[in-house]
Amino acid sequence: MNDLVVQTECGLWCEAGGFYVDPWRPVPRAVVTHAHADHAIPGCGRYLATAGTIALMRSRMPGEIEADIPAFGERVRLGRTTVSLHPAGHVLGSAQVRIEPDDGGPVWVITGDYKVEPDPSCEAFEVVPCDVLLTESTFGLPIYRWEDPAKVFEDINGWWRSNAAEGRTTVLLTYSLGKAQRVLAGLDASNGPIGVHGAVLGPTGVYRDAGIKLPEVMHADAQHAKDLKGPGLILTPPSASGTAWLRKFKGPGGIRTAFVSGWMRVRGRRRWQSVDRGFTLSDHADWDGLLDTVRRSGARRVGVTHGSSETLARYLRESMGLDSFVVPTRFTGEGGDETETGGED
Ligand SMILES: [Zn+2]
Structure with a gap:
């Protein structure tokens, strides 16, 4: 099967659209979900991201950043696809990426990092209906349930x-x-x-x-x-x-x-x-938030990435009857609790 989005050594690649999503090496065309350093790298030829994300990137990265900056929900033509960005509720400007191929194939949504709780410091999360959902699972274990x-x-x-x-x-x-x-x-x-x-x-x-x-x-x-x-x-x-x-x-x-x-x-x-x-205050979805998002998206296929991806993918398969798969992430080279406490959460 030819998937619309596949994992490569540079990150998630959409061949029909000619772009990567959150690449981890410089590429000609990058769609960026949000400004955290493990998602937004410098050195790409041209970026597509929200105004908030580009402003945060420009404040941190030296040199020119060539960018297309659509509004949330605005439909942008990229190659043989239509791409739009939708609020992810994670940090200022954070977005999910919806990709609709011209050939009438399945619509994909890549969540990037997201949370579903209210947060007055960024745009509120929206569920985006799709056929294939690629969700993060940083806190994808039933022990993670956030307080109000x-x-x-x-x-x-x-x-x-x-x-x-x-x-x-x-x-x-x-x-x-x-x-x-x-x-x-x-x-x-x-x-x-x-x-x-x-x-x-x-x-x-x-x-x-x-x-x-x-x-x-x-x-x-x-x-x-x-x-x-x-x-x-x-x-x-x-x-x-x-x-x-x-x-x-x-x-x-x-x-x-x-x-x-x-x-x-x-x-x-x-x-x-x-x-x-x-x-305990997290900018990621907890266990219930992840399951609820999967359910409400209507997706029949769900890719799981980051964190406890195996556990969540198995749960989606065995308890929710969904076609689920793990999307491997880049090896960070740092292990254990140093990564957790030093990293974004
Ligand atoms: Zn993040």
């Missing part, structure tokens, strides 16, 4: 308030693109000043320019240390945990650190033993 994000934010704000009352600076360790801005959007700025690591500043500016409402932040540098010590909250990538930079913000009562990550659902990981709290 409103409750998680209540816990974060309450914890910050009690830390501030005792002169302890609050530190949240989050991924710098997407998760940090989602957390910002949910913070109660009346608790105290908010400082962000340099890596969080750039993407936060792009979100603001895109019209996303976020509280005021200051760069967490030496100049602002005295404002942040005690009542302040600092958002930083996990790599800054335990550094001399972070110790500069220690309040009279000390410092309290928490991870904000989907991986907090898994206990006993080595890197989390050094933090005081964990808040």
